Amino acid sequence: MTYRTIRQRLLLGAGSTVIMSLLLAAAANSQASATRFDPAPRLASNTHDASAPAHPEVTHVHFWEELMLEPQDAWSKLRESFHWRGQSLPAEAQARIDEWIDHYRSSPENVAEITERASPWLAWITQQISERNLPGELALIPFVESSFDPNARSHRGAAGLWQFMPGTGDALGLVRNGNYDGRLDVVTSTNAALDYLEMQADQWYEGDLQLSLAAYNAGAGTVNKAKQHAESQGLQGNYWNLSLPQETMHYLPKLLAIATIIDDPERYNVSLPDIHTEPAFAKVKLEHSVTLSEASTLLQVDKSALADLNPGLLNGALNPSSAQTLLVPEDVDHGVLAELSNGTDERQSVASADIPDTYRVESGDSLSVIASRYNLSAQELMRLNEIERPEALQAGQLLTLSGR
Incomplete structure (x- = not known):
């Protein structure tokens, strides 16, 4: 399986x-x-009284009422x-x-x-x-x-x-x-x-x-x-x-x-924090560099909050040659998000040109670097080009970047 x-x-x-x-x-x-x-x-799943009342339709209504009353987080x-x-x-x-x-x-x-x-x-x-x-x-x-x-x-x-x-x-x-x-x-x-x-x-x-x-x-x-x-x-x-x-x-x-x-936290005397069912952040994809200070000013969000959401940005800045996605608090104004991403849609905002069909490998390139540059995974790049030995990548080699 x-x-x-x-x-x-x-x-x-x-x-x-x-x-x-x-x-x-x-x-x-x-x-x-x-x-x-x-x-x-x-090991304890949420259960309710399984005893069946005389009328099945009454049981059905009671069941859905129970579900509606049960809090979701x-x-x-x-x-x-x-x-x-x-x-x-x-x-x-x-x-x-x-x-x-x-x-x-x-x-x-x-x-x-x-x-x-x-x-x-x-x-x-x-x-x-x-x-x-x-x-x-x-x-x-x-x-x-x-x-x-x-x-x-x-x-x-x-x-x-x-x-x-x-x-x-x-x-x-x-x-x-x-x-x-x-x-x-x-x-x-x-x-x-x-x-x-x-x-x-x-x-x-x-x-x-x-x-x-x-x-x-x-x-x-x-x-x-x-x-x-x-x-x-x-x-x-x-x-x-x-x-x-x-x-x-x-x-x-x-x-x-x-x-x-x-x-079953109550059984073990553990208090869990309240966490909403939806993700606490939105993803903004960018093709241009931006510092966390610049994003903080534009989004009116504390720089420390952006840093906490983007620990991979070692120098406090996003560079599209390494990473293209900035995480921001999910409650940031959508219009401002669009402005940050050059006017594109806030959560799927991708301010980038169309990915070319092919790429010619340059000296010093690696699969992971090329894949990141064009918003692909290294595995997908290997699949598209039937590459079995990524370490054998050679300068001048022509790679396919899409399945078209």
Whole structure:
């Protein structure tokens, strides 16, 4: 079973083998994890009295009235998307999760602090995961990885909400230079992380996302060896039967523990911040450079608020050669947004010329740089040009930039 849509298969299929080889090499140098706090799926779903009254139509009206009265926020939307609640696990596996539940519930103020930090991002990340039909628990990976701090950096070199190592980020096409770091860009890195998890699940684990999560932390090579060893002992090669590095042994239990708490915060004496169901930011695509100071003045928004939403802009300015999307608070005046983007529509504003059909590679170019310049992904550029070895790109080579 696989969660990838047909569109995503077409997008990633052609270059997945090469990308996975790059990722395996990058993962050998790290277990890209930088955090101290983690999430987990909840087990209690919202239910109502199932006793049936005498008249079915009365039950029907009562049911819809119940739904209308039930408040909706980002947390309830997240809970609705949980896939792993109530899964049947061996006692030893459940004990590993319960150990982390006890750990988190012992300091509910820490959970509250991290979930508060998640406020700008949670609704949007949940939305992206839902659109891919992935388990909602994955939206809590940043709880485990970075305590939902987009600027988090580990001593090993991992960075961002999803804690990508430099080599892994490069292999996934995350642009990284003196002005911009795609690993810190929440929108770009979230899409890369979900692509990575889906790609590994399909490439190695027949769609098993729990094994892909282990590989996200320890590297696919480490997980594959542990899986082969477990199967040689007559065990099923699932996550719970594998002997892995200690950090990876804790990785999924942490995620499931925090999801359990999020699923029923009152039970665990945890207070969650109010987060609206809609994303807290709007995306403005630009073809011209702009500093955060200039945008702050035009939008009448604090520069610090823009900086918080755009941590990937290392020097406080957007340069279209590295990044084309500026995040702004969602309540910014639409007319001003249009002015910022040279008069185009506010949320989909793209002040750019039509993308040419072809591009001739210049000395010093890389796939990620070219892809970013024309608002493509490196994977899509590889697919369009049937490229299997991105490192073999040569000056003078003619690349197709569209499927036309």
